[in-house]
Every structure is written in structure tokens, then in C-alpha cells.
Amino acid sequence: MNSAAKITAANLSRRTLKDKLFKGLVLFLSLITISPIVLIIYKLVEKGYRQISLDFIIKTPPNTFEAMTALSNGELIPGGIANGITGTLLMVVLASVIAIPVGVITGIYLYENPGKPLANLTRNISDILQGVPSIVLGLIAYMWIVKPITSGFSALAGSVSLSIMMLPMIVRSTEETLKMIPQSIKEAAVALGVPYYKVILRVLIPTGFSGLLTGILLGISRILGETAPLMLTALGSSVINLDITKPTSAVPLLIWEFYNDPNMVDLIWSSSLLLMGMVLTLNLVSKRIAARTK
Amino acid sequence: MKEDSVNIKDPVLSIRNLSVAYDKGNYAVKDVSADIKRNSVTAIMGPSGCGKSTMLRAINRMHELYENIETKGSLILNGKDITDMPTIQLRRMAGMVFQRPNPFPTLSIYDNVIAGYKLNGIRLKKKERDEVVERSLRDVTLWDEVKDTLHKKGTFLSGGQQQRLCIARALAFDPEVILLDEPTSALDPVATSKIEDLLVKLKENYSILMVTHNMSQAARISDYSMFMYLGELVEYGKTKDMFTNPKDRRTEEYLTGKFG
Numbered sequence: 348m349n350s351a352a353k354i355t356a357a358n359l360s361r362r363t364l365k366d367k368l369f370k371g372l373v374l375f376l377s378l379i380t381i382s383p384i385v386l387i388i389y390k391l392v393e394k395g396y397r398q399i400s401l402d403f404i405i406k407t408p409p410n411t412f413e414a415m416t417a418l419s420n421g422e423l424i425p426g427g428i429a430n431g432i433t434g435t436l437l438m439v440v441l442a443s444v445i446a447i448p449v450g451v452i453t454g455i456y457l458y459e460n461p462g463k464p465l466a467n468l469t470r471n472i473s474d475i476l477q478g479v480p481s482i483v484l485g486l487i488a489y490m491w492i493v494k495p496i497t498s499g500f501s502a503l504a505g506s507v508s509l510s511i512m513m514l515p516m517i518v519r520s521t522e523e524t525l526k527m528i529p530q531s532i533k534e535a536a537v538a539l540g541v542p543y544y545k546v547i548l549r550v551l552i553p554t555g556f557s558g559l560l561t562g563i564l565l566g567i568s569r570i571l572g573e574t575a576p577l578m579l580t581a582l583g584s585s586v587i588n589l590d591i592t593k594p595t596s597a598v599p600l601l602i603w604e605f606y607n608d609p610n611m612v613d614l615i616w617s618s619s620l621l622l623m624g625m626v627l628t629l630n631l632v633s634k635r636i637a638a639r640t641k
Numbered sequence: 642m643k644e645d646s647v648n649i650k651d652p653v654l655s656i657r658n659l660s661v662a663y664d665k666g667n668y669a670v671k672d673v674s675a676d677i678k679r680n681s682v683t684a685i686m687g688p689s690g691c692g693k694s695t696m697l698r699a700i701n702r703m704h705e706l707y708e709n710i711e712t713k714g715s716l717i718l719n720g721k722d723i724t725d726m727p728t729i730q731l732r733r734m735a736g737m738v739f740q741r742p743n744p745f746p747t748l749s750i751y752d753n754v755i756a757g758y759k760l761n762g763i764r765l766k767k768k769e770r771d772e773v774v775e776r777s778l779r780d781v782t783l784w785d786e787v788k789d790t791l792h793k794k795g796t797f798l799s800g801g802q803q804q805r806l807c808i809a810r811a812l813a814f815d816p817e818v819i820l821l822d823e824p825t826s827a828l829d830p831v832a833t834s835k836i837e838d839l840l841v842k843l844k845e846n847y848s849i850l851m852v853t854h855n856m857s858q859a860a861r862i863s864d865y866s867m868f869m870y871l872g873e874l875v876e877y878g879k880t881k882d883m884f885t886n887p888k889d890r891r892t893e894e895y896l897t898g899k900f901g
């Protein structure tokens with residue numbers, strides 16, 4: 348009796364020790380997980396905030412010489428990244444215009460025909476597409492658009508490569524969202540004599556709207572920072588360009604250009620800060636939408 | 642089955658040799674024939690899986706929503722074969738209420754009532770719309786409870802209120818017959834008795850065909866009863882007669898709780 352009690356006490360203290368160790372480990376590992384994002388944001392803000400101003404958004408980058416002069420005078424580099432911002436917006440909007448209808452319709456098709464061989468094939472291909480390296484998508488857009496259609500680097504080619512990147516995410520989120528809508532809602536509409544296409548357009552899509560929107564926003568935040576495919580398609584431009592058949596800049600392309608010019612290095616941080624801000628905002632907004640409708 | 646349950650004068654619905662199979666040759670409803678009386682409540686009873694829902698859903702051609710479901714026989718609604726009617730016309734004439742309340746989650750109470758018009762793109766003047774909404778909600782005794790919150794989402798209502806809203810949605814189309822599939826099985830006793838009172842009141846203007854698992858409910862509110870077993874219509878007649886003097890042994894066993 349006495350010895351049994353002793354053993355229990357010893358066990359107990361060992362257990363509390365193990366428990367504490369484990370909790371400490373978990374805490375430590377979670378800190379490791381969040382530290383990169385904290386460090387990144389800290390660094391970007393620390394090094395980038397000084398450049399952020401109205402000019403940064405509405406002006407185009409200086410040439411190397413202007414930048415060098417400013418640097419040697421100890422001033423901020425003049426100009427901004429308006430060509431990159433407009434280019435990114437142009438290409439993201441165009442990519443969305445291509446990817447959203449195709450992705451949503453494909454998602455509806457997968458939802459409507461779950462067991463069909465063509466649907467399974469489409470679903471698998473869409474999954475594979477998600478894993479294709481983005482530079483390869485750039486190459487494909489180069490072959491499909493740059494050479495035969497726009498005979499040169501263009502925003503259109505960039506958008507096409509980005510839209511292929513977005514597509515699998517939209518297809519998946521559409522299918523998953525529709526699957527979560529109870530069958531009874533669909534039957535309620537059918538029982539009112541609503542034709543099938545209207546059931547989809549006026550009942551299923553509105554009911555699953557926030558799910559669809561979340562998928563689309565995540566898709567956009569995914570392509571916002573893509574650089575590799577744009578190098579082979581949109582190329583870049585030192586001026587603001589809104590013609591989709593012409594070479595166009597984008598924020599990530601500019602970051603790459605700044606990196607290659609020793610005089611412009613300071614602009615890397617502010618451009619990255621802006622890009623990061625856009626991606627984070629989109630992520631937070633889509634999380635909010637998803638949470639609100641749970 | 643007695644001849645007079647198949648041949649009544651001016652039935653709202655005539656079911657003739659109806660068979661429905663989900664997989665080829667495997668019938669969930671087998672050769673059912675019956676006439677449904679106007680302005681009365683007809684209950685469909687039977688153990689789980691005997692084909693009650695399957696039969697009810699054949700009446701507004703709900704099975705067309707799914708592939709591979711085979712339907713044989715004929716259904717004559719108000720003297721017209723339902724396969725000759727445009728879908729929208731059939732479903733206006735045969736309103737359906739489901740086991741679980743299923744208001745459209747994106748629509749307000751008001752829009753849920755007129756969902757049949759709205760989703761089909763049938764235009765109504767504002768005045769007509771208001772009238773339809775008020776009349777339908779009054780019919781289901783929901784008007785006083787929701788008249789100040791008509792523009793709130795229908796899903797904010799309680800389960801029983803939602804089910805009455807779904808009945809109002811069917812009534813808004815001014816149907817001939819209302820098909821209800823265990824409309825109270827998801828509701829508490831208070832909400833259930835409200836719906837029961839409502840159905841008794843509604844039979845003045847509508848014909849009601851209701852699947853129910855609840856024998857005392859059938860006894861309380863129905864005028865006629867069907868008993869189905871393994872897809873067949875075993876017995877059909879006045880509820881009073883069936884409960885006091887069932888003709889078939891299987892009906893008697895079911896009513897006395899020996900199975901089901």
C-alpha cells in the first residue's frame with residue numbers, strides 16, 4: 348500500500364515533467380513556424396517604409412543614373428513603381444476574366460457528374476496542373492501566345508500563364524463549395540419548377556457564393572507574386588502599358604529588375620512591402636468571408 | 642383492394658399502375674393504382690423503405706432530376722396526364738414540402754414565399770407580390786409572427802416556422818395538391834400540432850397527400866389512408882375504417898405495432 352503510493356507519486360512528478368517538456372516543445376515549434384513571417388514583415392517594413400509615398404504609387408522608376416545621384420546625395424530614390432502596379436492589376440484582372448468562368452463552369456460540371464470518367468479525368472488533370480512548375484506554364488504561354496498571337500512579349504501571354512495557375516484552385520473550390528450545399532436546397536428549387544440551369548445560376552451559385560469568392564481570392568493572391576512565368580511572357584516595361592498585346596511590367600518583375608541594378612536595391616524593399624501587403628490583405632479578406640459564412 | 646378506392650368521382654389525382662425503379666428491374670414502388678380525393682387529407686403510411694417517398698416524388702416528376710430512375714404507369718392530375726404538362730405547370734399544380742425545412746438560405750422570408758415566381762422569372766407587380774406573400778403567410782398562420790421581419794433571412798426562423806414558410810412557398814403558387822413528405826418528423830410536438838391544425842384547415846382549399854410515419858398523426862388528421870408495404874399498396878380506404886377494421890393482416894400488424 349505504502350510502496351504503491353510512492354510509485355504513484357514518482358510517476359506523477361515524472362508525468363508532469365514530461366507534460367511540461369512536451370508543452371515547451373510545442374510552443375517552441377510553433378514559434379519557429381511563425382517566426383519567418385514575422386521576420387519578413389519586420390524586415391520589409393524596416394527597410395521599405397521610407398520609400399512608400401504617393402509618388403511611389405503614381406510614378407515610374409527612375410533610371411540608374413537618377414537613382415545613383417539620389418543615393419550619393421543621401422536622398423530617397425525618386426519615382427515609383429506605377430508601371431508595375433498597373434501591369435499587375437491589368438494581368439490579374441485579365442487572368443481572372445479568363446480563369447473564373449472556365450474554372451467555375453468546370454467546377455459545376457465536376458459537381459454535377461461526380462462519377463463520370465470525363466469528370467474524373469478532368470479532376471485529376473486539374474490536380475496535376477496545380478503541381479506544374481509556374482515557369483513551365485510561362486513556357487506554354489510563350490508557345491501559344493507570344494509567338495503565334497501577339498508576335499512578341501505581351502500582357503495577354505502573361506495573363507494566360509497566370510490564369511492556368513489560378514484555374515485548378517477555382518475548379519476545386521467551386522466543386523467543394525457546391526458539394527457542401529444540402530441536396531434539399533436544390534430539390535426545393537426543382538420542386539418549384541425552376542429549370543435546371545436556373546437552379547445552378549440562381550440558387551446554387553448564390554448559396555455557395557462566399558465559398559466561390561474565397562477560392563477566387565486565394566487564387567488571385569497566389570498569382571500576385573508570380574515572377575517566373577511573367578519573365579517568359581510579359582517581359583516587363585519601363586513605362587505604364589495598358590495594351591494587352593504589348594510587353595508589360597508587374598510588381599514582381601520590377602523587384603527582379605531592381606535586384607539586378609545595384610543603384611536600385613532600396614526599391615526592392617518597398618516594392619516587396621507593397622506586394623506582401625496586397626497578398627496579406629487578400630488572404631485576410633478571404634479568411635473573413637469564409638469564417639463569416641460558417 | 643376495394644374497387645371504390647381506385648375509381649372515385651372527379652379525383653384530384655389518379656395513380657394508375659405506377660411502378661418506380663432506382664436500379665433496372667428493382668422496383669421500389671410496384672404497380673400502385675389509387676384515386677386521391679379532392680379537398681381531403683390522404684395519409685401514406687408504411688414501414689421505412691416501403692416506397693412512400695418514392696411514390697410521392699413520382700407525382701411531381703422529381704425523379705427526373707436523377708438519371709437511371711425508371712417510372713412506369715400513368716399519373717393523371719386534374720384530368721391531365723402529368724407527362725404531357727410542362728414541368729413548371731406540373732410543379733405549380735403539385736406543390737411539395739420536404740421532411741426537413743429547406744428555405745433558400747440566401748433569400749429573405751418575403752422572397753422565400755415568392756421564390757417560385759422569382760426563380761422562374763415570372764414577373765409580378767409589387768402590389769400582387771405583397772398580396773401573394775401576405776395571403777400565403779396568413780394561410781400558414783405565420784403572418785403575425787413575421788410581418789415585421791419580412792426582409793430578414795428565412796433561415797433565422799425556428800424549425801417549425803421554417804416548415805410553415807416552406808408550406809407558404811408551395812401555397813404561393815396556388816397548387817391543386819400539396820405533397821408533403823413527413824413534414825413534421827424534424828419538429829417538436831408544439832410545432833407539429835401547429836402544422837397538423839394547419840393541414841386540416843388547408844384542405845378546404847387544397848387536396849393534401851402526406852407521407853407520415855406517425856400513426857396517431859394519420860389517425861388525427863387524415864380522411865383517407867394508404868398502407869404500403871415493400872413497394873405495394875396493400876390497403877387504401879377511409880382512415881376511420883382502416884384503423885378500426887383493417888382488411889389486410891399486414892395492415893393490422895403494422896397498426897398494432899408488430900413491425901415498422
Ligand SMILES: Nc1ncnc2c1ncn2[C@@H]1O[C@H](COP(=O)(O)OP(=O)(O)OP(=O)(O)O)[C@@H](O)[C@H]1O
Pocket residue numbers: 663664669687688689690691692693694695696854
Ligand atoms: N436515390 C435512391 N437510389 C437507390 N435506391 C433508393 C433511392 N431512394 C430510395 N431507394 C430505395 O427505394 C426503396 C424505397 O425508398 P423510399 O425512400 O421511397 O422509402 P420510404 O417509404 O419513404 O422510407 P422512409 O419511411 O424511411 O422515408 C428503399 O428500398 C430504398 O432503399
Ligand SMILES: [Mg+2]
Pocket residue numbers: 693694695822
Ligand atoms: Mg421517405
